[in-house]
Amino acid sequence: xxxxxxxAWKKCIKKVQNLPEAKHFNYPYASAPGYESWAYTxxxxxxxAMTLDKILLNKALLQTEQVETHSKACTCAWVALLNDAPFRxxxxxxxxxxxxxxPLPCIGEEQMPYPAFVxxxxxxxxxxxxxxxxxxxxxxxxxxxxxxCSEKGVKIIVDTVMADGGLQVxxxxxxxxxxxxxxxxKDAHIQNPxxxxxxxxxxxxxxxxxxxxxxxxxxxxxxMTWKKDLLEIxxxxxxxxxxxxxxxxxQRPVYWIGKNYARKHTATTNAQSTGIVKSxxxxxxxxxxxxxxxxxxxAKVLWFEPVxxxxxxxx
Numbered sequence: 001x002x003x004x005x006x007x008a009w010k011k012c013i014k015k016v017q018n019l020p021e022a023k024h025f026n027y028p029y030a031s032a033p034g035y036e037s038w039a040y041t042x043x044x045x046x047x048x049a050m051t052l053d054k055i056l057l058n059k060a061l062l063q064t065e066q067v068e069t070h071s072k073a074c075t076c077a078w079v080a081l082l083n084d085a086p087f088r089x090x091x092x093x094x095x096x097x098x099x100x101x102x103p104l105p106c107i108g109e110e111q112m113p114y115p116a117f118v119x120x121x122x123x124x125x126x127x128x129x130x131x132x133x134x135x136x137x138x139x140x141x142x143x144x145x146x147x148x149c150s151e152k153g154v155k156i157i158v159d160t161v162m163a164d165g166g167l168q169v170x171x172x173x174x175x176x177x178x179x180x181x182x183x184x185x186k187d188a189h190i191q192n193p194x195x196x197x198x199x200x201x202x203x204x205x206x207x208x209x210x211x212x213x214x215x216x217x218x219x220x221x222x223x224m225t226w227k228k229d230l231l232e233i234x235x236x237x238x239x240x241x242x243x244x245x246x247x248x249x250x251q252r253p254v255y256w257i258g259k260n261y262a263r264k265h266t267a268t269t270n271a272q273s274t275g276i277v278k279s280x281x282x283x284x285x286x287x288x289x290x291x292x293x294x295x296x297x298x299a300k301v302l303w304f305e306p307v308x309x310x311x312x313x314x315x
Contacts, residue, residue: 094258
């Protein structure tokens with residue numbers, strides 16, 4: 001990432017934060033140390049949404065606009081803002097465990113805790129193909145996005161691959177670029193998507209970044225649906241928003257997924273006998289549907305957590 005690009009992007013964000021719609025926005029959330037602020041994320045999404053508005057108005061096709069690939073991030077941010085998508089912090093240890101967990105293969109629309117939500121990641125956890133921090137992920141039902149766009153007169157062409165719905169996932173990088181993944185429910189859990197939107201970039205690096213992002217998104221969805229003991233609300237004292245003063249301080253919530261989660265770890269069993277100690281690594285986890293109850297007619301989804309082997313150092 002070029003320093004000049006980052007500086008230019010930060011200037012854009014500052015300008016947006018000074019707009020009336022940002023300055024007078026009543027921020028419903030607080031952010032934790034080591035995470036991007038909600039005010040910054042809101043301005044980022046607002047800038048993308050404003051970009052989409054300009055695309056629509058400049059083409060004078062508000063009633064029939066066909067939103068193309070390059071506008072997907074703008075569209076996703078626009079829909080998320082319009083529908084007050086919930087904002088959730090993902091604990092660092094849990095995020096690393098999610099990256100080491102295979103997503104559930106049978107997940108679908110009915111398993112989504114919300115039709116759209118925003119994940120705030122620990123800074124430095126997820127990087128794009130250029131090594132730039134991706135601190136925020138927007139996760140949205142593709143069907144929900146198409147429906148909400150249609151309500152506003154924005155038409156999205158749905159190809160046959162997405163006819164039965166799926167996920168639209170957008171990673172917001174710190175330099176103003178985005179990681180984009182559009183995938184149907186059948187293929188959502190599969191690694192190395194066929195079309196990682198990587199024209200002009202290293203496809204291997206882009207696919208790796210998108211795979212990590214998708215694991216975080218899908219496993220966070222599963223946790224909010226089936227692992228509710230990981231959910232927690234913390235109240236902190238925070239200002240009313242950008243430009244807030246001391247008199248406007250109030251208790252605001254930080255919604256957590258896995259704030260106090262601690263990774264499972266072990267040492268290799270053959271280290272003493274062979275004298276060879278393997279380098280630290282993850283033994284992958286997975287989600288599994290377990291039958292239970294009389295006649296095993298009931299079913300519940302359990303998370304078999306990944307294990308960090310030889311946890312002498314962080315991954």
